[in-house]
Amino acid sequence: MARVTDTNEENLYRAPQSSVAKTDSGKTDxxxxxxxxxxxVVRGMIIGLIVLTLGLVVAQGNQWHVLQQMADKAFASREEMLAAATQSDRIVALLAGLFGILLLATYIPAGMWIYRAACNARALGAQGLDDSPGLAVGSYAIPFVNLVRPFRAMSQIWRASSLPGQWQKKTQVPALLRWWWGFWLLDNFVGYANFRTAKSTGSIESLIQQTQLSMASELLGIVASCLFLSVVLGLTRLQERQHANPEPASTERDGMDLSWLDTAPAMTAGPKVGA
Incomplete structure (x- = not known):
């Protein structure tokens, strides 16, 4: 398949259809x-999410402390207890609201990146991928399907970008993708458990349990976010190298190129696009 390179200055938020073209025969190129x-863009937004999440975990820790004091009847008066509870609730609600807005905003460039990476894998010469670029993004929003299909799509995109002509036979799924997907699923499982806890009676004990689950979910989310960022940066570097030098890439270390780590900004997990 012939490659076409867009050398003009691009609009970052141009519609995804700009990654495909129709040939005279009607076939997608x-x-x-x-x-x-x-x-x-995804990197900057994920870093912002991580910072907000860390602040939210600290605020939830204070909320846990206030709830424990309420359970131990440690407040001198009802007014003091209500003041402390109201203040901690407001801080948590503010940070959670900001996090939710930024998370929704992050889904946009993350989805665009996944779509472009899927198109690029085909532009590099790979054929036979199971999911279309649109489904590689849309599968995240389909219940139950989103437990398996996004991982399959991303793993095939990585393998196809590593060795486009022979990706089905001579490449393997990098361990990084397995770790990312495992933490993403675990984060969502804990989040669902937290949702179920929130529907229980409003006793102090259940509120404490809910806060603990929320903190666990946020921390898992940080890990999952860091791993997804590693996937984004690693696959971006891999596609750029494959485009610049279309010779078959090495399949050592499960076909995974980690040389980008030498120049990528250091990030520590304290760690949800998913995208």
């Missing part, structure tokens, strides 16, 4: 476009 700018 995919156009390679660098995912670097989208990856940088």
């Amino acid at each position: 995919y156009v390679y476009r660098s995912p670097r700018r989208l990856a940088n």
